[in-house]
Amino acid sequence: MKKNSVLATLGAVVLAAVAAFYGLDLGTDDAREESQQPSSFVGGIDTCEVATLPDEAEPVIDDILSGGPYEYPGEDGGHFGNYEGLLPAEHSNFYRSYTVDTPGLNHRGPKRIVIGGGTETDPEVWYYSDDHYESFCLIPDAEE
Known part of the structure; x- marks a missing residue:
């Protein structure tokens, strides 16, 4: 169970880094629609x-x-x-x-x-x- 938690955290960090590099907004669709x-x-x-x-x-x-x-x-x-x-x-x-x-x-x-x-x-x-x-x-x- 602990190994899955570490992998999930690592995956989230990688996703956030890739999104930041490409200037992607990972916010909710509701926030995007309002703006x-x-x-x-x-x-x-x-x-x-x-x-x-x-x-x-x-x-x-x-x-x-x-x-x-x-x-x-x-x-x-x-x-x-x-x-x-x-x-x-x-x-x-x-x-x-x-x-x-x-x-x-x-x-x-x-x-x-x-x-x-x-x-x-x-x-x-x-x-x-x-x-x-x-x-x-x-x-x-x-x-x-």
Whole structure:
């Protein structure tokens, strides 16, 4: 019985370390839902106005609208394949991805803005993901 307790504790420590490294939130789903209430729901995807996004998202939006420079020039503006199929289906070069910093992490973290269509400085659509593309919300007012 004691060996199982040690293994369970060790497993919990490893899980917490991996979650911290990748910037994952191991909180309850209820807490997550309360912190991410969408403004509305459009075409199967929640919407989230700029004011509801983390403070770190606004400079990224400004950088996109001005054409850079970007915090992660080798990554930001790169192709986003929508392989998960969570965004509307489009041609292969439609979506581009940009990093939204997560305070306290020493790596890019899980937060992204994905834009699609239009031009680099005038995209047709804007999306936000805070869980490395596992879910998205549509940002309807990013260009205002």
